[in-house]
Amino acid sequence: MPSEGRPEGTPKGRYSALVPRIVLLEGDLTTQDVDAIVNAANASLMGGGGVDGAIHRAGGPSILAECREIRRTSFPDGLPTGRAVATGGGDLPARWVIHTVGPVYAASADPAGELASCHTDSLKVADELGARTVAFPAISTGVFGYPIVEAAPAAVAAVRGAETAVAEVRFVLFGREAFEAFERALAR
Ligand code: AR6
Numbered sequence: 001m002p003s004e005g006r007p008e009g010t011p012k013g014r015y016s017a018l019v020p021r022i023v024l025l026e027g028d029l030t031t032q033d034v035d036a037i038v039n040a041a042n043a044s045l046m047g048g049g050g051v052d053g054a055i056h057r058a059g060g061p062s063i064l065a066e067c068r069e070i071r072r073t074s075f076p077d078g079l080p081t082g083r084a085v086a087t088g089g090g091d092l093p094a095r096w097v098i099h100t101v102g103p104v105y106a107a108s109a110d111p112a113g114e115l116a117s118c119h120t121d122s123l124k125v126a127d128e129l130g131a132r133t134v135a136f137p138a139i140s141t142g143v144f145g146y147p148i149v150e151a152a153p154a155a156v157a158a159v160r161g162a163e164t165a166v167a168e169v170r171f172v173l174f175g176r177e178a179f180e181a182f183e184r185a186l187a188r
Contacts, residue, residue: 020123020134020169022159022186026179029172030058035131036086036096037172038122040139043078043101045071045085050142051174055097059090063097081108082117084125096129098122102140105147115140115151116158123164135170138178152181153188 029037029051040051045067047056056063066087071078079085084100100122103114118139126134139155140146159169173179 018163018165020159020162020164020166022156023168023170024179024182024186025170025172026174026176027172028054028174029135029137030054030092032135032170032172033093034133034135034168034170035094036098036126036129036134037089037092037094038084038118038134038136038139039097039099040102040137040142040144041079041099043080045075045079045099048143051137055092059092059097062090063087067099082114082121084118084121086125086129094135096131098125098129098131098134100139102144103146105140105145111140111146112150112154115146115154116161119155119158120162123159123162123166123169126166127164132166133168133170134166135172138171138173138182141178148178148181149184152178152185156182156185156188 039055042048070085079101081101081103084098086096086098089095089097100118102118103111105111141148141151171182
């Protein structure tokens, strides 16, 4: 069951234009029919495991080709942590993929700040694209080792605090534990 969050005090059915509606879903990010999905990538932008691998497998080779071009032209040393860039969605239902690099939890001096930056920079890129519905995975909570109970409130707070024209942010969570952590964060 998707569950929805509203900013406190916002009457049902009316949303502030500057605050995206947050929707939670337990499922697979790659099948989401949204304008853009966000990839939990690494600095190389050359693919990897986890949700990154799943996106490149489902989206086909055009995504990697565009990532190579972004590396060549804009980020020869790799995409910094907390930044985001966009490619087309290839064969995915989503029109665009926004690639961002989350913090490696154990190696970061400010994991919450860097994770927040992933979300705000991704929404900024979404605004530049004109994307109105954006689906995020639980960035950094897999290979990068960010505990889900800490990452969920940081991610939700970042989206709630973002100024964006995106109307809906959908967190697509893999597994019950991740879903429930986001549910608790949203209820705060
Ligand atoms: N849909 C939704 N969530 C998923 C999916 C999916 N298809 N697959 C995995 N998850 P991770 P990170 C969840 O490891 O921690 C890659 O190798 C997963 O359960 O994908 O940011 C990159 O190339 C977890 O909760 O990303 C980087 O090198 C969450 O997505 C590195 O991993 C994030 O897990 C990035 O690590």
